[in-house]
Amino acid sequence: MIKATSHTTMKQNELSRLEKTLREAILIDENKLADEIKYIGFKCRRCSRCCREEFGDNTVAIFPFEIKKICRIHGLKWREIVLPAPSQDVDPEGNIHTFEWVLRKKEDCIFLENGLCKIYGCRPYICRTYPFYLLDGKLMVSECGGIGCPISSKDSIKIALLLKERYIAEIKESISLLGKFRGFKPGGKGNVCVHDSEGEHWMANDADRNR
Numbered sequence: 624m625i626k627a628t629s630h631t632t633m634k635q636n637e638l639s640r641l642e643k644t645l646r647e648a649i650l651i652d653e654n655k656l657a658d659e660i661k662y663i664g665f666k667c668r669r670c671s672r673c674c675r676e677e678f679g680d681n682t683v684a685i686f687p688f689e690i691k692k693i694c695r696i697h698g699l700k701w702r703e704i705v706l707p708a709p710s711q712d713v714d715p716e717g718n719i720h721t722f723e724w725v726l727r728k729k730e731d732c733i734f735l736e737n738g739l740c741k742i743y744g745c746r747p748y749i750c751r752t753y754p755f756y757l758l759d760g761k762l763m764v765s766e767c768g769g770i771g772c773p774i775s776s777k778d779s780i781k782i783a784l785l786l787k788e789r790y791i792a793e794i795k796e797s798i799s800l801l802g803k804f805r806g807f808k809p810g811g812k813g814n815v816c817v818h819d820s821e822g823e824h825w826m827a828n829d830a831d832r833n834r
């Protein structure tokens with residue numbers, strides 16, 4: 624009973640923290656963000672390095688609504704395009720629990736073809752906003768050869784708006800996920816469980832068969 628109460632309290636505290644973060648995220652000034660991006664400078668050189676494994680970690684975390692959109696537009700199935708993100712969390716029966724989906728890779732992203740993205744029009748937020756991201760509402764920059772190149776005000780604001788949208792989507796996903804999360808409990812069909820904004824997805828682990 625004590626355990627259950629403390630679990631509930633921790634969940635409520637985390638939910639309150641996320642709701643506060645969401646209120647702050649909605650107030651982010653996109654024009655200020657655009658000024659920062661303009662000052663840093665960026666132009667995509669279309670080198671596709673961020674999609675290829677030989678140049679570093681090319682893992683792409685993806686939201687459930689993005690997976691659905693890609694599947695719908697390109698006539699693909701969920702498990703054809705994503706895998707549960709690697710995780711060290713296991714339940715008492717040894718099932719793996721994780722909180723994220725990642726795009727499948729065959730070293731390079733499965734959607735990279737002749738240096739071009741086959742799903743460009745509906746590629747995930749993480750690809751559309753690379754090399755930028757927001758951490759605790761602050762602008763962060765990943766390694767990229769396009770950094771430092773001149774950028775127009777129009778393109779800066781476009782990236783700023785997308786970054787804000789992505790950040791808000793991340794927080795909303797976390798809130799929905801937490802609302803449905805019931806802990807690392809065994810009992811599903813399979814040996815891997817992805818906890819996301821839709822609840823629990825149980826499946827057999829085929830991560831080694833096709834990265």
Ligand code: SF4
Binds near residue numbers: 683
């Ligand atoms: S989805 Fe497209 S942009 Fe994103 S990593 Fe794959 S090929 Fe690159």
